[in-house]
Structures are given as C-alpha cells and as structure tokens.
Amino acid sequence: MSKVAFVRNELVPEKPAPVKTTGVVGFLRTRLFNSPTNILLTIVGALLIWFTFVPALRFLLIDAVWHGADRSACLAETAGHPVGACWPMIQAKFTQYIYGFYPENQRWRVNLTFALGALLLIPLLVPRLPAKGLNAGLFFLAFPVVAFFLLYGSGLRGFGVNWTTSVLTSLADSIGGAGDGLMRASASVPLTGSLLWALGKLIALIGTAVAYVVSPLAWLNRQIQDSSRPVWADLAITALIVSVLVIYLAGGLRTGFRSLMATLLTFAGIAVVIAVMGLDHGGLPIVDTRQWGGLLVTLVVSVTGIVASMPIGIALALGRRSTIPLIRIFSITFIEFWRGVPLITVLFFATYMLPLFLPGNVTVDGLLRAVIGTALFAGAYQAEVVRGGLQAIPRGQGEAASALGLSWWKMTALIVLPQALRHVIPGLVNSFIALFKDTTLVSIVALFDLLGSLRASFSDPTWSVPNTLFTGFAFTGLIYFAFCFGMSRYSLFVEHRLNAHRRN
Numbered sequence: 001m002s003k004v005a006f007v008r009n010e011l012v013p014e015k016p017a018p019v020k021t022t023g024v025v026g027f028l029r030t031r032l033f034n035s036p037t038n039i040l041l042t043i044v045g046a047l048l049i050w051f052t053f054v055p056a057l058r059f060l061l062i063d064a065v066w067h068g069a070d071r072s073a074c075l076a077e078t079a080g081h082p083v084g085a086c087w088p089m090i091q092a093k094f095t096q097y098i099y100g101f102y103p104e105n106q107r108w109r110v111n112l113t114f115a116l117g118a119l120l121l122i123p124l125l126v127p128r129l130p131a132k133g134l135n136a137g138l139f140f141l142a143f144p145v146v147a148f149f150l151l152y153g154s155g156l157r158g159f160g161v162n163w164t165t166s167v168l169t170s171l172a173d174s175i176g177g178a179g180d181g182l183m184r185a186s187a188s189v190p191l192t193g194s195l196l197w198a199l200g201k202l203i204a205l206i207g208t209a210v211a212y213v214v215s216p217l218a219w220l221n222r223q224i225q226d227s228s229r230p231v232w233a234d235l236a237i238t239a240l241i242v243s244v245l246v247i248y249l250a251g252g253l254r255t256g257f258r259s260l261m262a263t264l265l266t267f268a269g270i271a272v273v274i275a276v277m278g279l280d281h282g283g284l285p286i287v288d289t290r291q292w293g294g295l296l297v298t299l300v301v302s303v304t305g306i307v308a309s310m311p312i313g314i315a316l317a318l319g320r321r322s323t324i325p326l327i328r329i330f331s332i333t334f335i336e337f338w339r340g341v342p343l344i345t346v347l348f349f350a351t352y353m354l355p356l357f358l359p360g361n362v363t364v365d366g367l368l369r370a371v372i373g374t375a376l377f378a379g380a381y382q383a384e385v386v387r388g389g390l391q392a393i394p395r396g397q398g399e400a401a402s403a404l405g406l407s408w409w410k411m412t413a414l415i416v417l418p419q420a421l422r423h424v425i426p427g428l429v430n431s432f433i434a435l436f437k438d439t440t441l442v443s444i445v446a447l448f449d450l451l452g453s454l455r456a457s458f459s460d461p462t463w464s465v466p467n468t469l470f471t472g473f474a475f476t477g478l479i480y481f482a483f484c485f486g487m488s489r490y491s492l493f494v495e496h497r498l499n500a501h502r503r504n
C-alpha cells in the first residue's frame with residue numbers, strides 16, 4: 001500500500017472569538033462585571049449618573065424654555081410643565097456677558113480683537129504650519145499693543161524718545177521724592193536719624209544723576225514736539241537710533257544687514273498700524289476699563305497673566321538655582337512671599353493699597369493693577385513648577401554643554417530649559433487652568449468679569465425667577481469648562497508629540 005504526501009498551501013482560517021468575549025457582552029463581562037469590586041463600582045457609577053446626569057439633562061434641555069420676552073415665559077403656569085433652564089434670559093443678557101458695559105457702537109473693536117487673537121493663536125498651535133518665529137513675534141509682541149489701542153482707544157502722543165523720556169523723568173522724580181522723604185523723616189528719629197539722612201541724600205543724588213542723564217533726551221523730545229507731525233518725527237528718530245544700535249551690536253553693516261532689514265520692516269509695520277488706526281491724530285474714542293466686563297475682562301486678565309507669568313516663573317526658577325547669593329536670596333524671598341499670601345489679598349492690595357504708595361502725580365489703571373498682581377502671583381507658582389523640571393535634568397547635560405564651549409546662556413536656552421519644560425507640561429497647564437478659573441476673584445475688587453456680569457444680571461427684575469440663577473451658573477460653567485477642557489486636551493497633544501521618541 002503506497003503512501004501519499006499532503007502539503008497544505010494556505011493557512012487554516014482562524015476560528016471566530018467566543019461570543020462571550022467580544023461585542024457589548026464581552027465588554028460588560030471583561031470591563032464592568034469581571035469581579036465583585038468592579039460590579040459594585042459599576043452599580044455605584046450607574047446610580048451617580050442616574051441621579052446627577054439625568055436631572056441635569058432634563059433641566060438644561062428637556063424641561064428648558066427656549067423662547068420668551070420676559071420672566072413670564074419661564075414660569076410653570078405659562079409653560080404648562082415644570083420649567084428647567086430659562087434660556088431666553090441668556091439670550092437677552094448675552095451681550096452683557098461678553099462685553100460688559102462696553103459701548104454698543106464700539107463693540108466691533110472687541111470683536112476685531114478676538115478675531116485677531118484667534119487668527120494669530122491658531123497657526124501658533126498647529127505644529128505643521130511654517131513661520132513660527134514670525135507668528136510668535138506678532139502674537140506676543142505686536143498683538144498686545146494693537147489690542148490695547150483697539151480696546152482702550154486714544155492715540156500716540158509719542159513713540160520711542162517721548163516714551164523713554166517720560167518714564168525716566170517719572171523715575172527721577174520718584175527717586176528724588178523718596179530721598180527727600182527719608183531726609184525729612186530722619187529729623188523725627190533720634191537714634192538712626194543720621195543714617196536715614198545719609199541714605200536719603202544718596203537716593204536724592206541718584207535721582208539727580210538720572211535727571212542729568214535724561215536732559216539730552218528731554219531736549220531732543222522738545223524738538224520733536226515742536227515739529228508739525230510729532231508722532232512721525234518721533235518714530236523716524238527712534239527707528240534711526242535703533243538701526244544704528246543694531247548695526248553696532250551686529251559688528252557692522254555687512255554682518256548685520258539681515259538684522260537691519262528686520263528692524264526696518266518692523267518699524268514699517270508699526271508705521272502702517274499707526275496710519276491705519278489713526279493713532280497720529282487722536283485714534284479711536286477712549287473706553288475706560290471700568291466699562292469693560294464679561295468674557296472680555298476674563299480673557300484679558302487670564303491671557304495676560306498666563307503669558308506674563310511664564311517668563312517671570314522661568315527667571316525666578318533660574319534665579320533660585322543661581323550661585324550668586326543676592327540673586328538666589330531675592331528669588332527665594334519673592335517666591336515664598338507670593339506663595340504665602342492668597343490671591344484675593346494680592347488683588348485687594350493692588351487695588352486699594354498700592355495707590356497709597358505711589359507719588360501723587362502717578363496713577364495706575366485698576367484693571368492693569370489687577371493684571372500685574374495676577375501675573376506676579378502666578379509667576380511664583382510657575383517658578384516652582386519650572387524648578388522641578390530643571391532638577392530632573394541630569395548634571396551631565398550641563399557638563400557636556402560646557403565641554404563643547406557653550407556659554408551659560410546658550411546652555412540654558414538651547415539644552416537645559418527645553419528639556420525641563422517638556423518634563424513639566426502637565427504642571428504648567430494645570431497652573432494655567434487654575435489661573436483661568438481664579439480670574440473670577442477680580443469681581444470682588446469691582447471688576448466685572450464673566451462671573452461678575454452674571455451676578456449683576458440677576459438684579460434685573462425683568463428676569464427675576466428662581467430658575468435664572470441656576471441657568472446663569474450653568475451657562476458660565478459651560479464656558480469655563482470649554483476653555484479649561486481645551487487647554488487640557490491640547491497639553492495632552494503636545495506632551496504626546498514631544499515624548500513620541502521615547503516610545504521607539
């Protein structure tokens with residue numbers, strides 16, 4: 001009997017998975033009911049959803065009132081059923097929640113500011129789009145100036161020389177006034193009077209020296225103001241001075257030609273903005289910050305605080321690790337002081353106490369004081385987050401950079417700091433989210449942010465029904481959740497993209 005060999009030319013088809021491990025049944029068996037603990041957690045979670053999500057859904061959508069002209073539309077007697085959210089109130093007060101008390105005929109300026117901000121921010125967040133350096137310069141440097149003149153209004157009374165002269169003159173007056181004050185106070189202090197008098201005399205001499213340095217600029221400023229178009233004359237002289245400095249620092253015209261062209265293009269762009277916005281002859285009408293409110297104030301305080309707190313935090317983190325005792329002690333003192341007081345205390349001090357310490361002829365806008373206080377407060381927390389990232393970098397990274405001949409600045413900017421910031425992305429974004437939500441505290445110091453505008457709308461008797469309170473807080477809660485969730489998801493995207501090489 002002969003034997004016949006058999007060789008299979010194709011694989012045996014795979015058998016289908018058991019029904020109990022795939023599909024909905026498999027998900028329930030393997031994920032939700034695979035152990036007594038998971039069964040208990042599944043039941044508790046289902047009960048929480050039933051008693052929280054379902055009533056919220058009924059309140060916001062199913063039992064909600066969508067159309068109406070006044071409070072009567074949101075009454076159960078009118079609707080014929082238990083009334084949930086009163087959305088007509090949100091429609092009636094929507095502009096107040098966005099703009100506050102900003103004049104209605106000038107709200108196009110706010111819309112234009114929002115549009116410019118989104119137009120510059122979105123390309124900056126998309127990694128594949130080119131020209132990131134130019135985009136970042138426009139967003140972080142040019143956009144704040146344009147946004148200020150759009151939102152606040154007014155025109156330019158000067159550009160570079162005028163502004164520098166004004167700042168240095170005010171500084172000299174403040175230093176001289178402080179020195180004279182110490183000299184007068186020394187007469188009432190018997191023990192340390194001589195020491196205070198000497199200190200006051202030294203400070204007064206410093207103020208005199210600053211005023212002496214300012215005098216050539218003051219003469220040049222007077223010549224500019226006497227011209228027929230002072231803003232354009234100031235811009236031209238400032239462009240000339242800056243161009244000469246750029247050529248000098250670059251080592252001559254041949255090596256600094258590209259830097260010179262970039263400088264001239266920058267001043268050309270500034271000239272275009274001045275001409276388009278009419279800043280050389282009055283500009284837009286002034287809208288005082290006390291009329292700002294709603295989402296506008298929330299975004300101004302939060303975005304400015306987030307952007308300004310990052311360089312402050314990085315500088316303080318590097319200063320705390322410095323080998324120079326004076327810089328290290330100052331950084332530690334600054335961080336511990338600002339972390340040791342609550343934000344509401346900072347806002348109260350910036351709003352009501354800071355004007356008492358300023359000279360009589362110096363005034364600072366209330367919104368600007370709140371923004372500065374918020375930025376300094378957030379910067380102290382950012383410093384500790386960044387310092388944690390710096391400590392995670394091995395010492396060999398810095399030693400290798402030093403062996404290659406890199407200076408401390410290049411080593412920090414090109415090697416150490418990028419790695420440190422990549423390690424602390426979750427902590428940084430967590431601080432950003434906390435700061436965005438903490439901006440609601442500005443309503444306590446008479447600044448009507450989104451939450452403050454909401455609370456102000458409750459006093460309108462046209463919509464005084466019980467449901468408007470919960471509807472308003474639900475609406476603002478959704479706005480805050482949208483912004484915070486967006487920041488959280490984008491941070492996960494950035495973290496995943498920067499750490500992709502570690503998975504290989």
